[in-house]
Amino acid sequence: MSESVIDQVAVEFRDVMARVCTPVAVITAFDDERPHGTTVSAFTSLSMGPPMILVSLDRGSDLLSIIRRTGRFGVNVLAHDQADVALRFARKGADKFDGIAWSGSSALPRLDGASGWLACTTESLVDGGDHVVALGNIVETGLTPAAPLTYHDRVFGTHSAFEVAR
Numbered sequence: 001m002s003e004s005v006i007d008q009v010a011v012e013f014r015d016v017m018a019r020v021c022t023p024v025a026v027i028t029a030f031d032d033e034r035p036h037g038t039t040v041s042a043f044t045s046l047s048m049g050p051p052m053i054l055v056s057l058d059r060g061s062d063l064l065s066i067i068r069r070t071g072r073f074g075v076n077v078l079a080h081d082q083a084d085v086a087l088r089f090a091r092k093g094a095d096k097f098d099g100i101a102w103s104g105s106s107a108l109p110r111l112d113g114a115s116g117w118l119a120c121t122t123e124s125l126v127d128g129g130d131h132v133v134a135l136g137n138i139v140e141t142g143l144t145p146a147a148p149l150t151y152h153d154r155v156f157g158t159h160s161a162f163e164v165a166r
């Protein structure tokens with residue numbers, strides 16, 4: 001393949017993936033006593049028996065370094081009114097939790113107001129290009145009724161059901 005074709009594939013790959021409507025979650029872990037978190041859209045369920053999920057993290061992610069050390073991570077599935085939380089955790093820094101309401105659960109930081117909670121122990125970390133896929137075993141779950149936060153075409157939104165014809 002020529003370089004221009006490879007460039008076009010890289011650009012169009014991003015554009016095609018932008019058309020995939022995704023959920024938004026903040027993955028959390030403790031760096032010693034300090035809570036840390038990172039916004040992700042690349043997470044999905046993996047297995048029902050045993051219950052497992054996977055999360056794809058950039059090799060340069062500070063959260064990934066913490067998970068490598070601690071072997072556990074939390075998944076906070078964000079609610080429709082948490083776009084500001086998603087943006088807060090999508091930047092670098094040790095102060096992302098400043099002013100954020102949270103509590104400890106299963107030795108992991110759990111965000112207030114998220115619609116879903118999964119506490120995980122790391123089953124394995126699998127290299128995938130410039131990302132690492134973390135496979136997690138679910139050890140605790142939590143639910144709060146709330147419409148989801150979604151990400152589509154680089155814009156936050158929520159889900160709306162089709163009207164059911166009667």
Ligand SMILES: Cc1cc2nc3c(=O)[nH]c(=O)nc-3n(C[C@H](O)[C@H](O)[C@H](O)COP(=O)(O)O)c2cc1C
Nearest residue numbers: 038039040041042056057058061062063090091092
């Ligand atoms: C909507 C959205 C989705 C994102 N999805 C991912 C993702 O799936 N994986 C990832 O590694 N980074 C993702 N990011 C980028 C990280 O949140 C960002 O690089 C963050 O600064 C990493 O922080 P850390 O180094 O403290 O882990 C996403 C950002 C946004 C705004």
